[in-house]
Amino acid sequence: MPPLECFLDPASVSLKVCGVTTLGDARRLAAMRVDALGVNFWPRSKRYLAPQEAGWLADMAGEILRVGVFVNEAPELPLRLMREGLLDAVQLHGDEAPEDVAIYQEARVPFFKAIGVKTREDLARAADFHAKAILLDAHAPGVYGGTGETFDWNAALDFKSGHPEIPIILAGGITPENAALAAGTVHPAALDVASGAEISPGIKDFDKVTALLAALKR
Secondary structure (H helix, E strand, O other): OOHHHHHHOOOOOEEEEEOOOOHHHHHHHHHOOOOEEEEEOOOOOOOEOOHHHOHHHHHHOOOOEEEEEEOOOOOHHHHHHHHOOOOOEEEEOOOOOHHHOHHHHHOOOOEEEEEEEOOHHHHOOHHHHOOOEEEEEEOOOOOOOOOOOOOOHHHHHHHHHHOOOOOEEEOOOOOOOOHHHHHHHHOOOEEEEOHHHEEEOOEEOHHHHHHHHHHHHO
16 A cells, blocks of 8 residues: 555554654654654744755655645645655645645645634535545634644544545644544544644654654554
């Protein structure tokens, strides 16, 4: 099974650690058998990595699934980083509409669509993206994730019930303390963790990563 399909396989809950900024952290995550890492290419993010400083992602090819996170970005940059072999998938974490993603579909670039959930109505058009997975995060206007806040997981359960064919990545306030509950309650394809695996924004806490992996094994 290819790495992306393994990551999204509903038979087990994968772990994606987002906001990675250094090759050293990436290598350590891969050695710990974390399934995926996210690199934030949104300049206003506290975990921003400039594209010109992302060449080290090439060294991680085949070691860990590499996901580039973009917020309202023109497609040229994500597509270029995919062509250059720095990424395995694209995560659209902004205000993109379903009609904005055709270029990724035409280029056969796998993408996840992140949606900030405040009410169930926020998910009304989620299936229209035809994304590889829908990432459900806490509603955070102008911040676009990484807040450490959770949302009502019942909305995720409702979406999953209505669209069992769409893999869900659950984000928003996931920590070592609630990871097992999140996995057991929602049964997503993966958990996505940023602040819950950090010492400070962009600096990973590997004791927390170890605890997250242990929680998922439970």
